[in-house]
Amino acid sequence: MRVTANSLPTALIDQLNNLSVRQRQLQTQAATGQRIQNPEDDPSAVRRALDLQAESEKIGQYQQNITRQNELGTASFTAVNSLKSVTDRAGEIATLADGLKSPQELRVYANEITQLLKTAVNVANTKNRGDFLFAGTKTDQPPFVLATDSNGVVTSVTYQGNETLAEHEISEGVTVSTQVPGANTSGTGAHGLIADPRTGADxxxxxxxLQNHLLAGDTAAVAATDRAALGKDEDNLVFNLGTNAALQSRLETEGAILKQRQTSVAGLTSNEVDADLATTLVQLNQTQNAYQIALQSGASVFKQSLMDYLR
Known part of the structure; x- marks a missing residue:
């Protein structure tokens, strides 16, 4: 094959251009730590990296959901525990209010029950980030409305929430809620915190x-009905505390699993897109040396060609 006079310079220029491009690529990789700068650098790796990024974002959302549910669960647990303190004291009063107590002593007990009622309603209307905890999905209004007579005696407490709970996805297809409705009379779903016919809680x-019986001096009714009724309420609160603790334990476990998954995905993503600095620097040095050798070779060829021409 005949080699023209222009073929050697053209081939050299092409080689120098290629080496120059390769140098810039390696310099960028060394500076950024990224092996891939453009999709065309490695289309397959880019596709895998995008899939891993999508998975990482999904895991991140699950982690945020777990954090939110943990926050709600902690707030709910604190509130339910406070309600249990109310039932503990109410149970003590129901036990103390026997036939040996005077009407005046019973009225003192009744006044304390009234105050406990008001405290309990305030607790049941607890908010978290501006939302009422025990209102179901009707979180923009207090779930419980208390009414009193002209003497401040509580006459009724009405529930205006619902039984529906907002759930968050914590893994693929798995949703949970650490909240409970203030009341649930449907017979299905999460147990109502204050009222639920399945447990007899109200x-x-x-x-x-109990307040009314104490005001009336009816210690027989207190003994016959109120003590047992309060026992059901306390059992229901204990059930909710146990359920809450179990859910928070589950969330902790799921969170640990997600953390491991996120670490694994980050490692796989790094394998796809990150540059190995040591290898990159070696390749950069080799490419720079090749570039210098090509320049020197080109200079020698051009010098020899010029001398031949002058002869």
Missing amino acids: LFNHLIA
Whole structure:
């Protein structure tokens, strides 16, 4: 094959251009730590990296959901624990209010029950980030409305929330809620915190009944009905505390699993897109040396060609 006079310079220029481009690529990789700067650098790796990024974002959302549910669960646990303190004291009063107590002593107990009722309603209307915890999905209004007579005696407490709970996805297809409705009379779903016919719980109405019996001096009714009723309310609160603790334990486990997954995905993504600095620097040095050798070779060829021409 005949080699023209222009073929050598053209081939050299092409080689120098290629080496120059390769140098810039390696310099950029060394500076950024990224092996891929453009999709065309490695289309398959880019596709895999995008899939891993999508998975990482999904895991991140699950982690945020777990954090939110943990926050709600902690706030709910604190509130339920406070309600249990109310039932503990109400139970003590129901036990103390026997036939040996004077009408005046019973009225003192009744006044304390009234105050406990008001405290319990305030607790049941607890907010978290501006939302009412025990209102179901009707979080923009207090779930419980208390009414009193002209003497400040509680006459009723009405529930205006619902039984529906907002759930968050914590893994693929798995949703949970650490909240409970203030009341649930449907017979299905999460147990109502204050009232639920499945457990016989009806805390506010039971406290109102105890208050009224004490005001009336009816210690027989206190012994016959109020003590047992309050026992059901306390059992229901204990059930909710146990359920809450179990859910938070589950969230902690799921969170640990997601953390491991996120670390694994980050490692896989790094394998796809990150440059190996040591290898990159070696390749950069080799490319720079090749570039210098090509320049020197080109200079020698051009010098020899010029001398031949002058002869």
